[in-house]
Amino acid sequence: MEGWEESAVTWMLDYGPLEWRLEGYETLRHHPPFMAWLFRQLSAADLTAARESWRALRAAQDVPDPEQHTAQLQGLTGIGRSLRYRAQAADLLERAMRGELFVPRL
Known part of the structure; x- marks a missing residue:
């Protein structure tokens, strides 16, 4: 395993x-490409769940405390943003594990 792969495995474990x-x-730790594939799948599922939760909360009609409802939406927005970044990173990591070369873009 190359040095960057060890770092990637540590990141996925975190x-x-x-x-x-x-x-x-x-098996996961000894097969980083498989671990990256599974991590990407789980990250995408987490992001989908957060988006569905946000939609359901936004559509809620029986909100007892509008201020708390707004705070909950803001919290879910932050969680969704973090999950979106993680899903993007997981996708890039899996592609790198498969040997895809990347060209930096501005």
């Missing part, structure tokens, strides 16, 4: 499910 650090999940 942001992926806690179970991945447990005994029995060595």
Whole structure:
């Protein structure tokens, strides 16, 4: 495993499910391309869930406290932004693990 792959595995362990650090999940750590593929799948699913939650909360009609509702929407917006960045990073990481070369863009 190359140095950047070790860093990538550490990053995925930091942001992926806690179970991945447990005994029995060595296959993931020993096969970074598979781990990256699975991490991308999970990141995309998390982002989809956050978006659906935001839509459902926004559409809620029976809001007892409008200020709290606004704060909840803002919180979900921040979570969604973070998940979107993670999903984009996961996609780039998986593509790099498959050997795709990247050209820097401005």
